Amino acid sequence: QRPAFGKAIAEHQAVAFHLAEMATGIEVARAMCHHAARLKQSRVRCIKEASIAKLFASQMAETVCSKAIQIHGGYGFINGFPVEKFYRDARVFQIYDGTNEVQKILISREILAGH
Structure with a gap:
């Protein structure tokens, strides 16, 4: 809550938008990981879903x-x-x-194989 230009930084619209985008990305990544985990627990083939989740989550984390x-x-x-x-x-x-890059290769192989 550091101040900038007379008010808390989180009160600035640009920062608020960043926070909203960050929270949205985190929630989407979490949902994708949970989906892949549920498939794995159910013993369903989930190479594509797991790779998509890891790729998206790692990009979103950065x-x-x-x-x-x-x-x-x-x-x-x-x-x-x-x-x-x-x-x-x-x-x-x-x-x-x-x-x-490995995740992208796995994803494309699964897509091309019809999975």
Whole structure:
């Protein structure tokens, strides 16, 4: 709730829009992950759904963290500040357990195979 131009930063329309977009992206990513998990629990083939969920969630994590850094201003880059660590973690998520490029290959193969 740092102030900028005489009011709390969250009260500025541009920041409010960022927060709304961030929350929407997080909820969509969460729903996609839950959907893939339900399919897996039901022992249904879910390579495409799991890859789509991981791809979208990892991209959204980086986007959300990038916007959070922008909102926090200079504090977003300070080593040890939570937002900076979240961004690094989001980048690792795009690499760990199958890069985003690998996820795209898996998705396209599943689509072309009719799954």
